[in-house]
Amino acid sequence: QRIRGKSGTTVTLKIYRAGEPSSKIFTITRQHINIPSTESEIKEANGKISRVKLPVEIWQHGKTWKFSFASTDKITSITLDPDNTLPDVNSKNNSWTGQKVGF
Secondary structure, three states: OOOOOOOOOEEEEEEOOOOOOOOEEEEEEOOOOOOOOEEEEEEEOOOOEEEEEEOHHHHHOOOOOOOOOOOOOOEEEEEEOOOOOOOOOOHHHOEEOOOOOOO
16 A cells, blocks of 8 residues: 655554564654755766756656767766765666666
C-alpha cells in the first residue's frame, strides 16, 4: 500500500523484519519533502566539460531518462551528481564512460 497523503496527517506503519520475533509499529506524520534537482557533468573528447541541470521529475520515471545535449565532439563520460550533493547509497554507479552496462 502507498503511504502518500495530505501533509500533516499521520499514518501508522507495521514493520516486519526477517529474524525478529515480532513486528514493530511506528506512527509518522506526513510532510512535504523537497527533492533537489541534480546536475550531470558531460565530458567530450575535445576536453570540453559541460553541466546540465536535470529536473527533479527524473526520479519519477523509473531507471530511464532521456534528454538532448548539443555535443561538439564524442562524449567520453557522463556523471550524475558530480558534486555528491544528493544522499546516495552507491555513488560509484553514477558515471558512464562509454562502456556498456548490463542491468
